[in-house]
Amino acid sequence: MVRAKDDNGYLQSAGFTTRSIAIAFQSSSLMIPPALSFRFISYCLYVWAVKTYGDTNKDMLFHRSGVFTIDSSLDMYIACEDEGFITVFVHALSNTLIMRDVASSIYECLASALEKISQLYIRTSSDQTQTSDAYFITRICCNSPNNSCVLPDNDQAQTDQIWICPSHGIEHSIHTITSWIEEKEDEKCKPGCTDMEHEKWDLVPTAEHIERLAPLVGKYSLPFLIKLEMDFNTWEQISHRQNERDLVRLNQDILEEWRFKFCRMHNLKPTLREIARAFSNIGKHVKIIDNTLSDLF
Helix, strand or coil, rough: CCCCCCCCCCCHCCCCCEEEEEEEECCCCCCCCCCCCCCHHHHHHHHHCEECCCCCCEHHHEECCEEEECCCCCEEEEEECEEEEEEEEECCCHHHHHHHHCCCCCCCCHHHHHHHHHHHHHHCCCCCCCCCCCHHHEEEEEECCCCCCCCCCCCCCCCCCECCCCCCCCCEEHHHHHHCCCHHHHHCCCCHHCCCCCCCCCCCCCCHHHHHHHHHHCCCCCHHHCCCCCCCCHHHHHHHCCCCHHHHHHHHHHHHHHHHHHHHHCCCCCCCCHHHHHHCCCCCCCHHHHHHHHHHH
């Protein structure tokens, strides 16, 4: 059990409020049991590496909180409070550069994991009277590191508006701070949004296609899996099979799982079109895929 206190100034670093977005998982019960908090932090440790910070490269893992590395420009701060969990994405430069598809995908994974951890806690708890009806409500927050304000529900639809949180006076773009929310289907990449009308995109991916595409996914393995419409259980099974942190092998396993198992189970035709769509929805330009596979079409 980690007892260290978060006293290294990370939350007070320069431009923190202009580089971050926050969301809260508020509990319907009176208080979050410590065991539930520790299990949620342990889950994050399993999926992401702990960030090191400061002159001494100190591990950012503390009592009931921690900072995890998503990629070279993006961190995730998790704080377990008595009433719920706060999740904050912190970009190296600006919160406007946080990709909505990455934020929404990780949010979906955290929400799923939290639900399953809660169910497990309830089943194994000796006192189920306080937790049997527990659930979590998701709320968009301001990005103040202390006592975050909650965005009113009726303001979330006004994506072109500015919200000034009442307690801290911080000005927020609603479009930016609601990046956790997945875009509507009609706002996503459509078949005609790139050079996807040709028959080549209806080809079933071969082993060579998959081998070439896997490195292009990069560090976005989990969002990519979600955009291929697979669930978090599949992620856990695939990542559990990884004895070493081989990112390319992990991405190849994801593509093979989708190609040979998921599509067959759901009676779907696995096509390069769907893979290209998933790439587009994690911020990758489809033209890169086109160029990579050009000699195979």
